[in-house]
Amino acid sequence: MAEQQEIQLWQTVEPVEFIPRIKDQSESQSLLIQTRQAVGYSVAGGQLAHAIQARATHMLLDYTKAACAIRYQVDGAWEQLPSMERELADAMLVALKQLCLMNATDRRSTQSGKLGLKVVKEKFSLSLQSRGTPTGEQVMARIEPDKVPFQRMADLGMRDKMYAQFKESLDAHGNNILITAPKSEGLTTTWNIAMEAADKLVRDFQSFEHQDNPEPEIIYINPNFFGGDTEKDLPSVVKSAILKEPDVLIFPELPDPASMKLAVEQIKKTDKQVYSRMVAPSALHGLVKYLAKYRESAAEIVSSIGAVLGQRLVRRLCDECKEGFEPSPQLLKQLGIPAGRVAMLYRPFVPPPIEQQVDENGRPAPIEPCQACNGRGYLGRIAIYELLIPGEKLKAALLKTQDINKLTQIAKSEGHRSMQAESVLTVARGLTSLDELKKAFAKR
C-alpha cells in the first residue's frame, strides 16, 4: 500500500522564477537548464515562493542528521515551520548553491552567493550564506524586494503633529539635523524617506558618500564621492562642494572632524543646513555622542541644532483582527494616561484553546485564522519616533555635561516627549500592543 504523503509547504504555491547573477545570457540559460533537471530545483522554487508569500525577510535552514529545521523571520520575529526531510532539503540546497554560483559539494566552509528571484512581476534579491556546523550545516537566506515601496513618514508611524515639526526643521535655514536609530532598527528607511520628504525643488542638495558605499539615488540629491579609486579624501571633496554654494550638505556616514568643521561653518556663515545620520539608542544619546565626536565644533553645532530624530521599531497590530479592550484605571495610571482620555486599547487576537472553540451546541467549531495576518495578530512594522528640538536650557547644558539622566530631565522640563511617552501614545492610537512594547524595550 502506498504511503499517504502529506502535502508540504513548498508544494502549496507557484514556485519563483530564478534569475542567476550572470551577465552572459547564454551562460545563465545553461545554468538554469542544468539545475532544472534535479528535484531540488522545484523544492527551492516552491520554498522561496512560500517564504515570500509569508512576507519572510529571512529563512534559516538548520541541517541536522535527522531533518532540516526551517525558520522564517517575519516583521523581525522568528517563526518555526514544519521541518523538511533531510534528503529533500539536501536536494533543495544543492540547487540553491548551484544557482547562487557556490560550491554545492562543499558543506563545511563558510560560503555566500546571490541570486535574483521573480514572483509574477515583482523581483527580489536572495543572499545565501552557508556554513558547516558540528551536526550538519546552517544556511541563512536573506530575501529583499528590489523596489522598496514608496512610503511617507506617516506610513512609518509618525504622528501628524510631529511630522509638521520635523518637516519645518528639514526645510529651515541655518540648522543641523540629526537622524538616529539603534542598530538594525530601520535607520536607512527613515533616512531615505526623510530625504524624500525634504523640499528639494528650489534648493541644492550635496551628499558625501564613500565610493565603496554609495547611497541609493534620490532625485535632486547630488552625490560627491570620496575614497576608493577617486583618489580624493573627504575634506577636499567637501571643500570643492562648498564652492558650489549648496543649500544642504548631507552626511549619510559621520564625517571626520575636519570635514564637519567645514560644513558647520557654512551653517553660520551662509545659513546652510547639515543633515547627518548615525546609530544611537535615543535622540539624546545620539546628540551627546555627536557633540563628543566634534568637540572642536561643539559650540557651533549646539547653537544651530534644529532637530534630532530617534526611533524604535515595533510590530504593527493587524487592523483586521486586533481586539479592543477597556483599560482599567490602574493600567491607565501606570501608563501615565489621564483618566477619560483613552476609551479603548488594543491587543492581538489570541484564539481560545481548541477545546473551547465550539458552537452554541457544544460541537467543535475551529476558528479560522485571520487571512490578513495569517493568525499572527501583527502585520508589518512601524517606528515609534522621538523628536528632540533642544531649547535654550538644554543647549546650555549640552556644552557642560554628558550626563544623560541630567540632560533628560532638562529636556523634559522644556516639554520634550520621551521615547516612553511616544510609545504610550502609539499604543493609545491602537497601532501596537503593550506586549509588543515590552518586547521591543526588553531587547536592550
Ligand SMILES: [Zn+2]
Ligand atoms: Zn489579522
